[in-house]
Amino acid sequence: MRANPPRTEDELLGRALSLEGRRLGPIAEGLGLRAPADLRRNKGWVGELLELALGAAGGAAAACDFPDLGVELKTVPLDERGRPRESTCVCVASLGPESLASWEDCWLRAKLARVLWVPVLGRGAPGSRVVGRARLWSPSVREEALLRADWEELSGQLGLGRFDELDARWGEVLQLRPKAASSRERRWAMSAEAEWVQVNPRGFYLRARFVARVLSGLADLDGTPPNQ
DNA sequence: ATCTGATCATAC
DNA sequence: GTATGATCAGAT
Secondary structure, eight states: OOOOOOOOHHHHHHHHTTTTOOOOHHHHHHHTOOOOOOSSOTTTTTHHHHHHHHOOOOSSOOOOOOTTTTTTEEEEOOOTTOSSSOOEEEEEOHHHHHHOOEEEEEEHHHHHEEEEEEEEEOOOGGGEEOOOOOOOOOHHHHHHHHHHHHHHHHHHHHHTTTTTOOOOSSSEEEEEEEEESOOOOOEEEETTTSSEEEOOOOOEEHHHHHHHHHHTOOOOOOOOOOOO
């Protein structure tokens, strides 16, 4: 059972805000679902539940969650101090010439242009976790500059085939980490030495400290309002 | 305690 | 197989 898609951003945000303080278990039951005992074998459960509850498009389509609104949904687990417990995966990284696209045209930028952040509080039984206050966000000029600088460096290195050098320590707000069913999973790519090599797929992740900044709502000190 | 590398389920 | 949704678990 899936809610109807929201028709406007306001409607979407209103729905998300109305979930604040609610436990995931009852939300799931309202949709005819049962909360799993833990997330070890259901890592995407929280995100999928909120998609259903908010009327996201769903499916594995390479599109954002609310295509009509151009909004991407991200759930983020918070610790006791209200800080993200985890980094946030944005999308898979291209290992070929596609990674040489311009920032303006890249997929990561498109996905982050408008994000509905839904914090989830608590650890332990997923059904006992509680929805926090949702926040609709677009990168400020300053945030976008940070994202762009990292993205250009990281995808530049990918485009050069420097897979051995690249690891999760690169990037200030973005990082590249494995994104696959296992480390045995391989994808063909052209190395810096112009040889075909098999490399583990990777994804772009937002560092937890960057997401913390976004959620804190602290205005950028440049005083620039968010982009639309 | 935090970060990096590894991993799990599901849809198409 | 590749995309979606992420968290797990060992290293630092």
